[in-house]
Amino acid sequence: MxxxxxRDRMLNRLREQxxxxxxxxxAIAGIPRHIFVDEALSIRAYEDVSLPIGFGQTIxxxxxxxxxxxxxxxxxxxxxxxxxxxxxxxxxxxxxxxSQEVYSVERIRPLVMKARGHLRELKCxxxxxxxxxxxxxxxxxxxxxxxxxxxAASHIPQELLNQxxxxxxxxxxxxxxxxxxxxxxxxxxxxxxxxxxxxVKFVPLxxxxxxx
Ligand code: SAH
Numbered sequence: 001m002x003x004x005x006x007r008d009r010m011l012n013r014l015r016e017q018x019x020x021x022x023x024x025x026x027a028i029a030g031i032p033r034h035i036f037v038d039e040a041l042s043i044r045a046y047e048d049v050s051l052p053i054g055f056g057q058t059i060x061x062x063x064x065x066x067x068x069x070x071x072x073x074x075x076x077x078x079x080x081x082x083x084x085x086x087x088x089x090x091x092x093x094x095x096x097x098x099s100q101e102v103y104s105v106e107r108i109r110p111l112v113m114k115a116r117g118h119l120r121e122l123k124c125x126x127x128x129x130x131x132x133x134x135x136x137x138x139x140x141x142x143x144x145x146x147x148x149x150x151x152a153a154s155h156i157p158q159e160l161l162n163q164x165x166x167x168x169x170x171x172x173x174x175x176x177x178x179x180x181x182x183x184x185x186x187x188x189x190x191x192x193x194x195x196x197x198x199x200v201k202f203v204p205l206x207x208x209x210x211x212x
Contacts, residue, residue: 006046007029007032007046009046010028010033010046010047010048010062011025011028011029013048013062013063014028014062014063014066017048017063017066019063019066019067019070020070021066021069021070021073021075023073023098024066024069024070024073024094024098025066027069027094027097027098028062028065028066028069028094030097031090031093031094031097031122032122033045033046033059033062033090034046035118035121035122036053036059036088036089036090036093036118037051037053037059037088038053038054046062048061048062048063049061050064050201053087053088053111053114054110054111055108055110055111056203057087057108057111057203058087058203059087059088059090060087060090060091060150060202064200065090065091065094066094067181067198068091068148068150068171068181069091069094069095069098069148071169071171071181071183071197072095072146072148072169072171073098073146074169077098077099077100078095078098078099078100078145078146079099079100079101079145079146080099080100080101080103080141080143080144080145080146081095081099081101081102081103081144081145081146081147081148082102082103082104082105082137082138082141082142082144082146082147082148082163083095083102083103083104083105083147083148083149083150084104084105084134084135084137084147084148084149084150084151084160084205085105085106085134085149085150085151085205086104086105086106086111086112086115086129087106087111087115087150088111088114088115088118089104089114089115089116089118089119089129090118091148091150092104092115092119092124092127092129093118093119093122093124093127095127095148096119096122096124096126096127097124099126099146100126101126101127101128102124102126102127102128103127103128103129103130103138103141103144104127104128104129104130105129105130105131105132105133105134105137105138106129106130106131106132106134107131107132107133107134107206107208107209107210108209108210108212109131109209109210109211109212110212112129112130112131115129116129131209132209133207133208133209134149134151134205135157135159135160135205135207136157136159137157137159137160137162137163138163139159139163142162142163143163143164143165143168144163144164144165144168145165145167145168145169146168146169146170146171147160147163147164147168147169147170147171147172148170148171148172149170149171149172149173149205150173150202151173151202151203151204151205151206152173152174152175152176152179152200152202152203152204152205153172153173153174153205154174154175154176154204154205155174156170156172156174156182156184156194160172161184161186161192164184164186165186166186166187166188166189167185167186167187168185168186169183169184169185169186170183170184170185170186171183171184172184173200173202176204178199179199179200179201179202180196180197180198180199180200181196181197181198181199181200182194182195182196182197183195183197
C-alpha cells in the first residue's frame with residue numbers, strides 16, 4: 001500500500017494532470033504521504049483525495065499540493081515562504097524541500113503539535129511553525145517572497161497583501177460556496193495583479209485560534 005509502485009503511480013498521475021515542474025515533482029516523490037494520516041487511512045494515502053486528519057480538518061489532495069507549489073515557484077527557487085493552515089504539515093514538508101525557509105501558521109494547537117512531529121521525523125529543519133491566526137500573517141517576519149493559503153478565504157486578507165515582497169506571489173483559494181484558486185502578484189508597492197485559475201475545494205479559513 002505504501003510501496004514504491006503505489007508512490008510512482010501517484011507521480012505519474014500528477015504528470016497526467018498537467019504538473020510539469022520537476023522540482024515540485026521530485027519533492028513530492030521524496031515525501032511519504034502515509035506518515036501524515038492515521039494508520040487506518042494509510043492504505044489511501046497515495047490516492048488523489050483529501051483525507052480527514054481530525055479536528056474537522058483534512059490533508060490536501062496531492063494534485064492541489066503540487067499545483068499550488070508549482071504556481072508559487074513559477075520555475076524559480078523560493079526564498080522565504082509563509083504558509084497559512086499547516087494542518088498535518090504535508091504541504092509544509094513539500095514547501096520545505098523547494099524553499100530556503102518556511103514559516104507555517106495553524107490556528108488549532110493540537111495540529112501544530114502533530115505537524116511538528118511529522119516535520120521532525122522528515123528532518124525538515126528549515127521550517128518554523130506557529131500557533132496563530134493566519135489572517136494576520138506573521139508581521140514580525142515579513143516580507144515574504146511567497147505566501148500560500150491552504151484554507152478558503154471569503155476575501156483576500158489585507159495583512160497578507162501587505163506582507164508580500166515586491167515581485168512576490170500569493171496563492172489563495174477564495175470563495176465560500178464556489179471557491180476559485182487565485183494567484184496574486186505584487187508588481188510594486190501599491191500595484192497587485194490578480195489571476196483567477198480554477199475551482200477548488202478547501203476547508204474554510206476561520207478567524208482566531210483554538211487551544212483544542
Ligand atoms: N496545508 C494542509 C492543509 C490543511 S487544511 C495540508 O498540507 O494538508 C487547512 C488548515 O487551515 C486546517 O488545519 C485549519 O485549521 C487551518 N486554518 C483555518 N483557518 C486558519 C487561520 N485563520 N489561521 C491558521 N490556520 C487556519
